[in-house]
Amino acid sequence: MTDPVHPRPQLVREHWTDLCGQWWFGYDDADEGWDGHWWRDSAHFDRTITVPFPPESPASGIGDRGEHPILWYRREFRVAPGPGERVLLHFGAVDYRATVWVNGQVVVSHEGGHVGFRADITAALHPAGEEQVVVVRAEDEPRDPAQPRGKQHSGDAPTDIWYHRTSGIWQPVWLETVPARRVESLRWTPEVSEGSVALRLCARGKRNDRLAARVVLRLGEEILADSTFRVPEGGELTERIALPAARDSRRSGRLLWSPEHPALIDAEITLLHEGVAADAVRSYFGFREVGTADGHFLLNGRPYFLRMVLEQGYWPESHLSAPSAEALREEVELIKSLGFNGVRIHQKVEDPRFLYWCDRLGLAVWGEMPSSFAFSPTAIDRFSREWTEAVERDASHPSIVTWVPVNESWGVSEVATRADQQDYVAALYRLTRALDPSRPVISNDGWEHVSSDIWTVHDYAPTGDVLKRRYADPSTIDEVLRTIRPGGRRLHLGDVRRAGQPIMLSEYGGVSYAADDELWYGYSTARSPEDLVERYRDLTGALLDCAAVAGFCYTQLTDTEQETNGLLTAAREPKADPAVLREITSRPE
Known part of the structure; x- marks a missing residue:
């Protein structure tokens, strides 16, 4: 560990x-x-x-x-x-x-x-x-x-x-x-269907060094693999490591990572120079696969319904910085205590320690890039370089199950009518898929999708009845998606038909409930804690009744400055009984 x-x-x-x-x-x-x-x-x-x-x-x-x-x-x-x-x-x-x-x-x-x-x-x-x-x-x-x-x-x-x-x-x-001969970076890509994990290891040494890497993988005290590989000239090692236990149907289930069973495989890597240890590092990964098919989000080859909450990652006393290392763990524990199995990190690249606790405690994550608000060669260069660094930094975290480069056409405000902006969003989608083909990618979350593996909608309908009329019937959902105008925008650009992509409401709710002396911002207003609970029950229950919906993300976890639409206050105090909120969130779909 x-x-x-x-x-x-x-x-x-x-x-x-x-x-x-x-x-x-x-x-x-x-x-x-x-x-x-x-x-x-x-x-x-x-x-x-x-x-x-x-x-x-x-x-x-x-x-x-x-x-x-x-x-x-x-x-x-x-x-x-x-x-x-x-x-x-x-x-x-x-x-x-x-x-x-x-x-x-x-x-x-x-x-x-x-x-x-x-x-x-x-x-x-x-x-x-x-x-x-x-x-x-x-x-x-x-x-x-x-x-x-x-x-x-x-x-x-x-x-x-x-x-x-x-x-x-x-x-x-x-x-x-660090030693002069050392491990510079690691990248883990689990391959559940193959019973293996792909490792990319970058090492630094001296010219003509004879380097090798010994990799020991453990689940608890059990050794799953112990292999030594020669590091090629140039220092980049790419290997698939077989996990025999993953190919044994009687034993494979306990290896698999999920929010309900967040098994982590610990790794010990020793860099060898002419057979002598030069460097030693510890790591871990989660053995899991994600994907989409037939209108479902898939986790380890099976449909998995995502129950997410929007997380701004903002604290009144410290802004985007967590107030302490302990606060990052407490945030994950709070989210799970409300019945959610996932979190959409919104307009922030989160602290790796937060992702560690999502890995360790079991919480699916959508990784999202903070937007710029201009479309120019400078903006394209800055955004794409930083997004590449973010994906490379976080790609080994098993908790991250989806990438989101763009939100609500921010930075590409004319994407509906400008081919160059459409090309840019499509290029970001392709870039992300090239950097990491193992996860779904959403090109433009909420509306005006160009290319997306999940069709997401931001719909702040005030009642559950409205949501049911729109999303309950799988036989009519494609027609609804062609005519719906979330935020006054088309859902998908171009003459593109859905080809099995799941549909998720990646923003809904936004019910504001604030103290009398507070400024407020929300999409609808509750008058009491009991009213907040009933509105949350109505909206969330409706989505759980909609057979065409493969997941949701409620707006939002905490109040954040003017936005008082959290289930918790900015101080992380529940606005209603957490047990009741958990019962609503976790109701079977």
Whole structure:
């Protein structure tokens, strides 16, 4: 079992150093720091910030929600690598553009606010035992529509469905001491029907090294596989590892991952140089397959009804950063306690530690990219590069069962009439399928689909009767889908007929219930906790009665700033009896 608080839970080494906590901090509203060489001078860092919380949030210790597009961070640290070892500096996410110096030397620059990056800082270090200095310049232009930003507001203040910003460092920062010959990355792709798992391992060594990788796979104490493979020149190993237990019908069921039975197979990988261990890492994967056929979502070859809730991943005290590592586990436990077997992460690339708990505790996840709000060569380049990094980072998590690059035509607002925007959305679908052919992909969630493996609808009908009239009859559903106008938009663009894709309502409900003194935003309004329960029962029960529907996603888990349509408050307090909500959610379809 890997360390649940490790910031990279699917590639774990024994030793790492957390650099979160107090850093020196300064605003650079006049953009003077670059020319003024702030990376050399501590005088401009006039306050402290608690990393990884964004400066807009109370948890950071600053709580300034004004417009500050350039942020500077500084911290001292010590590190003592052994002979021949390298030191890697990792950032979980910095929104949006980052430049990093160590002891006055630039060690890395990165663009993309929702995925991580690292730098080998060994050459910049002072001798072991001496104080080292890391400086970060983060640039987050709040009014740039070509920058993927999700639901962070771009105006003077958040309104409607837009939230306060999360700028700068917002996921963990950490150091790792590694050997020169090492495992760089791992990718697991389970192949249930073949009784095997595909492994892609990238290793770093020296020219003409003779490297091999020993892979030991365990379920509990049982060894499922123990194989050693030669690493080819270039350092990329691709192998299929047979799992004999998966081919034994009497034993295979206990290997399979599902939300109800989240079995995880632990992996120990030893990198060998001329037969001697050079590096050792721990990982895990879930043995499961997902797909679609005949109007159903499939998990391990069988129809599986997805009961999801929309998750913004936002906290009042810390914004997109989780307030603690424990809060990520508690969030998954809350979702499961309400009867849901899945979650749609909305307009956010989630912390890998959240995905770890989804893997470990059993929760299906739809992975979604935060939108940009412009269509231009710059926006296309930024979005597609960051989305590629997100898919590559998270593809080994068994909990992720579907990819969603675009939501509600955000960033492609004229996709209904412009061929170039349709080509772009289709290209994102094909890119995602090329990066990961093992999962369904939704090209444009909610409406105006171009190419999608699941046909999703956003329908905020106020009553269950309306939903039943639209979605109950499989014999008429295709005609309904041709005529329905969710959000005033066509569901699918072009003359395309459904070819067995399942139909899911990936947004419905949105019932607001707020305290009398709160601002509110929702799609309909409940007057009491009892009214909220009855509305939830009416809408959800209707979808469970609709034979043409293969799954749903209720809007939403928690209140989030102006949006008071959560089943829970922003403080994660239930608005109604959780046992009653669970009974409604988990009723057989």
